[in-house]
Amino acid sequence: MRFMLIVKATTDSEAGVKPSQELIDAMQKYNEELVKAGVLLAADGLMPSSGGIRISYPEPGGKPKVTDGPFAEAKEMIAGFTLIDVKSREEAIQWAMRMPDPHGFGQGEIELRQIYEVEDLMNTPESLEKEAALRKQVEEQKQA
Template sequence: MLFMMIVKASKNSEAGNLPSPVLMEAMTKYNEELVKAGVRVMAKGLHPSSNGIRLSYPEPEGKPVVTEGPFTDSNDLVAGFFLLDVKSREEAIEWAMRMPDPQGHGEGQVELRQVFETPEQE
């Protein structure tokens, strides 16, 4: 089963502030554990929304509207993600619970979402 662990953005990540060396070390160790267990498919951090582009579709079958960042509500933004290949929902939750606070300022928030898979992938 594939799960995306979505790391939500915060004011600090949107400001482009890098994590402390202590948090970087903890995240490196966490990533190494994911790799060693064979569950990490991919993990990436994202640039702040100030470098982002958003397309919205206000009319059915109409042309998309392009808006350049930054985007205002950091609670709705993504700072990074992990793609995990696990045996169960419970295992995905267990791995998410082991992650250090991804923002390091008590602002961290992680969302787990199962990825749709085609029958031949299951």
């Protein structure tokens, strides 16, 4: 089961304030533990929304609308993520509880969300075959 630990943004992360060395060290230690357990798939921080772009679809079938950041409400933004593959929801919660305060100032908030598996979304053999072919192609490109 894959889960994403979504690190919510703060006013500091949206202002581009870099994490302290102490927090970087704590996060590296946490990521090392995830690697040793064989559950880490990815982990990265995101730049502030001031450099972001939002694409919205205001009308069904309509043309997409592009809006440059920054975006309102830091608490609605994402500052980073960790992607893990674990055996259960409970294990995902345990890993999330071990993550250091992602901002180091007592402002951290982590949202834990399970990721759909392909089979959860696609129910036709044709769709599943197409998806498997795409994923294989991605893996082949990584190895090239």
